Amino acid sequence: MRKFWIGSGLVSALVAAAFTLASCGGGSTEAPKTADSGAAPAGGPAATPDMDNGGTITGKVTFDGTAPKMAILDTSANPVCAKAHASSPLRSEEVVVNPNGTLKNVFVWVSAGLPADKTWQVPSTPVEIDQNGCEYKPHVIALMAGQNLSIKNSDPTNHNIHPQPSVNQEFNESQAPGTPPIDKTFPRQEIMIPVKCNVHNWMRSYINVVSSPFFAVTGDDGTFSIKGLPPGTYTLEIVHEKYGKQDQQITVGAKESKTADFTVKG
Amino acid sequence: MDNAWLHRFAVMVAVCTFLLVVAGSLVTSNDAALSVPDWPLSYGRLVPPLEGGIRYEFAHRAMALLVAILTITLAVWLERAEPRRWIRRLGWAAAVAVLLQAILGGAAVRLITPKAVTIAHACLAEICFGLVVAIVVGQELRLDSFSWAVETPAPLVAAIALFGQAILGAMVRYGLTGVAFHIIGAAIATILVMWAGLRIPLRRPALALLTLTFSQVFLGLGSYMARVVNLATPQPMPLTIAFTVAHVAVGSLAFGAAIALTMAPPVAHGGVALA
Numbered sequence: 001m002r003k004f005w006i007g008s009g010l011v012s013a014l015v016a017a018a019f020t021l022a023s024c025g026g027g028s029t030e031a032p033k034t035a036d037s038g039a040a041p042a043g044g045p046a047a048t049p050d051m052d053n054g055g056t057i058t059g060k061v062t063f064d065g066t067a068p069k070m071a072i073l074d075t076s077a078n079p080v081c082a083k084a085h086a087s088s089p090l091r092s093e094e095v096v097v098n099p100n101g102t103l104k105n106v107f108v109w110v111s112a113g114l115p116a117d118k119t120w121q122v123p124s125t126p127v128e129i130d131q132n133g134c135e136y137k138p139h140v141i142a143l144m145a146g147q148n149l150s151i152k153n154s155d156p157t158n159h160n161i162h163p164q165p166s167v168n169q170e171f172n173e174s175q176a177p178g179t180p181p182i183d184k185t186f187p188r189q190e191i192m193i194p195v196k197c198n199v200h201n202w203m204r205s206y207i208n209v210v211s212s213p214f215f216a217v218t219g220d221d222g223t224f225s226i227k228g229l230p231p232g233t234y235t236l237e238i239v240h241e242k243y244g245k246q247d248q249q250i251t252v253g254a255k256e257s258k259t260a261d262f263t264v265k266g
Numbered sequence: 267m268d269n270a271w272l273h274r275f276a277v278m279v280a281v282c283t284f285l286l287v288v289a290g291s292l293v294t295s296n297d298a299a300l301s302v303p304d305w306p307l308s309y310g311r312l313v314p315p316l317e318g319g320i321r322y323e324f325a326h327r328a329m330a331l332l333v334a335i336l337t338i339t340l341a342v343w344l345e346r347a348e349p350r351r352w353i354r355r356l357g358w359a360a361a362v363a364v365l366l367q368a369i370l371g372g373a374a375v376r377l378i379t380p381k382a383v384t385i386a387h388a389c390l391a392e393i394c395f396g397l398v399v400a401i402v403v404g405q406e407l408r409l410d411s412f413s414w415a416v417e418t419p420a421p422l423v424a425a426i427a428l429f430g431q432a433i434l435g436a437m438v439r440y441g442l443t444g445v446a447f448h449i450i451g452a453a454i455a456t457i458l459v460m461w462a463g464l465r466i467p468l469r470r471p472a473l474a475l476l477t478l479t480f481s482q483v484f485l486g487l488g489s490y491m492a493r494v495v496n497l498a499t500p501q502p503m504p505l506t507i508a509f510t511v512a513h514v515a516v517g518s519l520a521f522g523a524a525i526a527l528t529m530a531p532p533v534a535h536g537g538v539a540l541a
Contacts, residue, residue, distance in 0.1 A: 071500055078318045092500040158315055160303050162378075172303045172378050198301035199318035202501040 046121035049213050049228025055252030057260050060223040061106045061238060065266025067097035073202040080157040081134035081200060090202070093139040094242055095266075102222020103264050105140040106240050107191065107208045109215035110226065111247065113234035120212045126150040126183065129195075129205065131159045131175070136195065136205035138217070140241070145189050145211045151175065151182040158199060163207055165193040172198075191239055206241055231256075238262050269347050273405045279336045280398040283364075284518060286333045287391050289326040291514035294439060295507040298322040299384075305375040330368060337364040337398070344401070352412040353404045360397040367394055381440045388436035392429060392521055399522040403529045412529075420462035424475070425524035427455040432517055445490060452483055459520075462527060471527050478520035485513040 070091035075081035081090075096104035126148035130137045134155060143149060151161050153175040161182065162172040168186040175182060186193070186209040197203035208215065216224035226236075231254045237247040243264045252258045293299050298319025308314035308324055316324060337360050344357035370387040377383060404412070434448040459479040463472040489509035496503040 071498075073501060077321075080317070094500055157317060158309065158320070160301055162300055162303075170378050172300050174303045174309055176309070196297075198298050198323075199320055201297040201319060204500060 046119045048121045050230065051228045053254050054228035055231060055254060056225065056227045056257045057229065057234075057236060057250060057252060058223065058225045058257065059108075059236075059260040059262065060221070061103045061108075061218050061240075061262045061264060062222065063097045063101055063103045063266055064263050068095050068266060070094075070096065075134055075200070075202065078134065078157055078200060080155065084133040084155070090133070090135060092202070092204075093135075094204075096139075097266075098220055098222050100221060102218065103240065103243075104218055104220060104222060105138075105206075106218040106222075106224075106238050106262075106264070107140055107142055107206070107215065108218065108224045108226065108236065108238050109142070109191075109208070109210055110212060110229070110234045111237040113232055114212050114214070115230070115232075120144070122146040123213070128152060128181075129207075130154050131161070131197070131203070134159075134200050134203060136197075136203060139204075140206045140208070140217050142208040142210060142215045142217050143186075144213055145187055145209050146185055149184045149186070149207070151184065153177060153179065153181075159197050159203075160199055161195065162198060163193050163195045165190050165207075168193065168209065192241065208239075236260050238264075240264060272343055272347050273402070275336075275343065276340055276398065276402045276405060279333070279340050279360075280395070280402050280522075282329070282333050282336055283395045283398050284515070284522075286326070286329045287395055287518045288511060288515050289322070289329050290388070290391060291511045292507070293319075293322045293326045295502060295510045296322050297502050299379060300375065302327075303375065305372040327371075330371060333394075334364050334368055337361050337394075340398075340401070350404070350410065353401055356397055356401045356404065356412075360394060360401065363390060363394045363397055366390060381442055384440055385433070385436040385442065388439070389429075389433050392432045392518060395518050396425075396429075396521055396525050399525050400529060403526045407530060409529065409531065418462075418465045420458070420465040421475075421524055421528040421530075424455070424458045424462035425521065425528050427451070427458045428479075428517070428521045428524050431455050432521065435514070435517065448486075452486055455479070456483055459524070462524070466527055466530070471523060471530060475520060475523040475527055478516055478523055482513065482516045482520050485509060485516055489513045 070093070073090045073092055075085055075090050093105060098104055122144050127141055127143040128150045129141055130152040132154040134157070141149075153159055156177045158174060158176050160172055160174045164170055165186065167188045167190050171184065173182055186207070188209065189211045190209045193207040193209065195205040195207055208217075214226050214229060216226055218224050229252055231252065233249060233251040235247050236250050237245055239245050243266075246262055246264070248260050248262070250258055250260050296319055301319030302308045302314060302323045304310060308320070308327065314320050314324055341357035341361035344354045348354050348357070367387065367390045370383055370390060374380070374383045374387055403409075431448065431451050434443065434451045437443045438445050438448045456479055459475055463476040466472045489506070492503070492506040492509045496506050
């Protein structure tokens with residue numbers, strides 16, 4: 001019997017070691033992520049972009065290389081999803097090269113150069129993400145810290161929405177068909193928060209939370225436009241879920257328009 | 267056999283516990299662990315809509331409930347009908363372990379899979395299975411007292427190494443460590459299992475342990491290769507799922523076989539019933 005307890009002790013020690021090691025932390029590297037530790041800076045009245053006198057940065061993100069084939073997603077796990085894509089299969093939006101050779105779903109933002117003591121007014125209109133056809137629409141979204149995110153389910157099936165942030169609060173909620181939208185806010189700046197649905201393991205999306213209003217996401221023409229910037233020198237950064245980050249320094253004056261194009265190598 | 271039906275029941279509990287381990291692996295491999303965000307209810311109901319990943323998660327929960335009931339029943343039955351105190355104690359240890367396992371499973375859902383909890387859940391699954399295997403082996407071999415590694419420490423060391431591999435495997439799965447540690451561990455565990463297999467005169471259980479461990483190495487390589495090949499795929503692929511689930515299943519069987527070998531007395535006999 002003594003040996004039994006010695007053996008039990010050894011097993012317990014191994015379990016304890018696992019707990020200790022597990023609590024040391026770690027992380028996955030699904031997509032490039034950046035985050036700062038604080039919410040939007042406090043102090044002073046909240047400012048809004050000066051659309052009349054501010055500077056504008058426009059540009060496009062060009063894809064250099066052979067456009068990768070968009071992987072076909074297997075939606076057969078749920079007949080509702082399979083039926084929604086019966087005519088043409090659902091494809092991964094990890095890399096979407098537009099017909100004009102530009103890259104879609106690139107997050108663009110002013111990552112540095114804005115006055116640190118300035119707070120920016122949070123828009124009262126929510127940003128919407130819809131679970132539609134068993135995919136997230138849009139695939140990449142951006143909103144301000146504290147701005148409402150309205151999560152819809154337009155599908156006649158259940159989803160669970162599960163963002164996996166690093167500095168914001170993680171949540172995982174189910175959403176039945178026909179139920180009202182779920183409203184959420186992210187109080188802290190965090191880039192490329194992966195979002196997944198564990199009911200449908202192909203569903204992926206990314207949420208970008210920024211403490212200023214100077215950001216954009218490239219669409220079907222691969223272009224972006226950031227308006228109302230105070231005169232200054234900024235770091236303009238682009239982030240793509242597969243191809244990572246790039247940045248440029250750019251100086252913009254009052255009422256001035258500057259172009260900042262990026263090229264992403266495939 | 268003092269109580270043949272009690273022994274058969276224990277074997278059934280061991281089989282169900284093993285199937286529960288497989289079901290758990292299917293949940294993880296299909297990335298369905300959080301497809302049901304509430305616990306103990308599922309989508310606020312006893313039976314949720316069975317679609318997508320919910321099927322795996324709910325099947326796992328239903329099997330866990332069944333195994334918990336069976337394990338507690340086994341403990342009660344052993345308490346009433348088993349004359350050997352050490353087997354009765356193993357029965358209660360298994361019952362406590364399975365209840366703790368259910369709490370860890372619930373905590374993993376409610377706390378959104380903290381890594382410490384999910385790794386502990388994976389490791390405790392092996393312990394639950396090992397405890398029931400120990401009960402079955404004790405009954406099968408009519409062991410009067412609990413004593414392991416009587417002649418050589420080799421099988422005990424092999425069992426510990428295999429359990430360590432289960433911990434490392436769970437840590438790799440949840441991204442806490444690189445696969446290198448698990449591969450080094452596999453090499454060490456294989457050497458220790460070979461040592462145990464060669465030191466023990468029981469041919470059949472030793473051969474079973476060696477076969478399972480070698481298969482496990484192959485399945486581990488297959489699982490790793492499938493993962494590498496499908497690295498860029500946007501969803502879990504059937505080949506990766508198959509290899510990973512088989513890797514977990516055979517790992518559990520190897521651990522069970524090592525426990526059986528550890529407990530077996532150093533006399534030649536027909537073989538150990540490996541649950």
